[in-house]
Amino acid sequence: MITIEHAGCIFCVGCSSVCPANAIEAVGTRMKHYPEKCIDCGLCAKVCPANVITLHKGVKDPCQAKAHQGHAAPKGAVK
Ligand code: SF4
Ligand code: SF4
Numbered sequence: 749m750i751t752i753e754h755a756g757c758i759f760c761v762g763c764s765s766v767c768p769a770n771a772i773e774a775v776g777t778r779m780k781h782y783p784e785k786c787i788d789c790g791l792c793a794k795v796c797p798a799n800v801i802t803l804h805k806g807v808k809d810p811c812q813a814k815a816h817q818g819h820a821a822p823k824g825a826v827k
């Protein structure tokens with residue numbers, strides 16, 4: 749699966765147009781990703797002009813992808 753840093757997305761929909769698995773689509777004013785459809789090809793990350801897509805090969809669970817990305821747990825979540 750991939751993760752998208754939505755704050756930096758310029759909504760060009762390039763990722764959606766190259767995705768061979770239809771795993772990204774524009775929903776409202778955001779790009780939505782469907783991890784269950786993603787085949788981890790990395791094309792979307794390659795074409796993103798804003799460089800806001802990160803590929804997490806072999807990961808299907810968004811929580812796992814966050815850990816993979818090295819995101820810290822929210823403050824005060826675990827003591
Ligand atoms: S990695 Fe490939 S299959 Fe997955 S969302 Fe990106 S373009 Fe689509
Ligand atoms: S290619 Fe990048 S900038 Fe363009 S819509 Fe997708 S995530 Fe946003």
